[in-house]
Amino acid sequence: MAGRFWDPDGTRHGGIPTYPFRLAPEGLATRRQLRAAGLRPGGQDIAAQLLWYSSRYRRKGRSPVRVAYLYRIDRALPVRPMTPAKWAALAKANTARRICTECRTDAGYVVPTSLGMCVTCHDSEERRAA
Template structure:
């Protein structure tokens, strides 16, 4: 085992407070938030169960791990929430000056579409 890996090896959690593993060294049954999301799960309020540490740009980096057996299924948006999101996205594409719906989001720096803006 290299010294770098040995520096981050603490499966009992005596040195770091929680079980700590090196990059790609976590045992099965643990997953990061992104891995849970890819599997259609969410942490569901459980505390961080372990962490992965590695040396990266700017110092030591950490990824927190959650137990897969305690994870819950992802919640889906209700039809009302989906309608609200669609309306908000439509409002971002509607020019307040000419009231036309554009195929792009209206730049906040201009406040109107590029056809109506005197800056473009």
């Protein structure tokens, strides 16, 4: 299967050099790998891509082939530092995630989006319905 994704010239996969999972050449990294190193792509174009099969995504209507784009490490730029305004906006957003939409109080934890309210309100609604 790995041979299907081996295309370092990019002739079969839209002009982008393509490699199988874990076989990318040195000097290339994914966004996550760049971020872990304190870098960002910095506006550069995609240098290559990784392709692999994933059984997790093998569902009707979905392609089981996953892709990760690779960027050149030597062209990557340092991550921009957080400004005080960005820190304040992030704190405000995280605080908003802790507010229950039903009782409008701070739940003390991030309210689950699957419930849409704090666990206490959800449990009391279930008791009323029963």
